[in-house]
Amino acid sequence: MTKITVTVGETQLQATLDDTPAGRDFAAMLPLELRLSDYHGIEKVADLPRKLDTTDAPARYAAKAGDITLYAPWGNMAIFYKPFQAASGLVRLGAFDGPIDALLQDGAFPARFALAD
Numbered sequence: 001m002t003k004i005t006v007t008v009g010e011t012q013l014q015a016t017l018d019d020t021p022a023g024r025d026f027a028a029m030l031p032l033e034l035r036l037s038d039y040h041g042i043e044k045v046a047d048l049p050r051k052l053d054t055t056d057a058p059a060r061y062a063a064k065a066g067d068i069t070l071y072a073p074w075g076n077m078a079i080f081y082k083p084f085q086a087a088s089g090l091v092r093l094g095a096f097d098g099p100i101d102a103l104l105q106d107g108a109f110p111a112r113f114a115l116a117d
Contacts, residue, residue, distance in 0.1 A: 001016050001017060001018065001019050001023075001094075002016070002017040002019075002023065002024070002027045002094075002115065003015070003016055003017075003115070003116035004016070004017060004027070004030065004094075004113060004114060004115055004116055005112075005113075005114050005115075005116050006096075006103075006111055006112070006113050007111065007112040007114070008102040008103060008105075008109065008110075008111050009102065009109075011102035013096055013097075013098070013100060013102060013103075014096070014097040014098060014116065015068060015094055015095060015096045015097055016094050016095060016097055017068070017093055017094035018092060018093060018094050020056070020057065020092075020093075021053040021054065021055040021056060021057070022052045022053060022054050022055075022057055022070055022091050022092075022093055023092075023093050023094055024053075025052045025053040026048075026052055026070070026077075026093050026094075027115065029048070029049065029050070030113055030114050030115050031112060031113060031114040031115070032048075032049070032112070032113045032114075033110060033111075033112050034046035034047075034048075034077070034110070034111055034112075034113060035108050035109070035110055035111075036079070036103065036108065036109055036110075036111050037107070037108040037109075038106070038107075039078065041082070042080060042081065042082040042084055043063075043078045043079060043080045043081065043082075043084070044078070044079045044081065044103050045071075045076050045077065045078045045079075046076060046077050046111075047075070047076050047077075048070075048075055048076060048077055050075075051072075051075045052070050052072075052075075052091075052093075054070070054072050054091050057072070057091040058091075059088060059089075060086040060087060060088050060089075060090065061086060061087065061090040061091060061092050062083070062084065062085055062086040062087075063078075063080040063083060063084040063087075063090060063092070064080065064083050064095070065080055065081055065082055065083055065100075066080070066081075066095050066096040066100055067079070067080045067092055067094075067095050068092070068093045068094045068095060068096070069090050069091060069092050069093055070090075070091040070093055071087075071089055071090055071091075072089040072090075072091055073089045077093070078090075079096075079100070079103060081100060081103060081104060
């Protein structure tokens with residue numbers, strides 16, 4: 001498992017990526033500056049610079065609040081702040097280690113994803 005930090009403004013959040021092909025591939029892209037925006041009042045989404053390796057990923061995943069995921073059909077990252085039903089093509093990348101209040105803001109905003117020191 002890989003520890004990362006997500007910086008939003010002055011707030012630094014801690015997260016852990018899963019030891020899966022998708023989680024490792026996401027870690028290999030870091031650091032990343034992404035612009036997060038709200039999607040359907042349950043998740044923050046951002047476009048990734050390229051597709052991730054989804055080898056051996058389950059066909060469906062039911063997201064929990066705090067999960068960092070990939071929506072494989074669109075190739076974008078989704079951070080869930082509310083639980084969501086099992087969805088085809090949703091792949092878990094990891095999860096935040098604590099509260100994600102800094103992500104619960106209106107409008108689009110920048111976030112920096114980096115490997116933890």
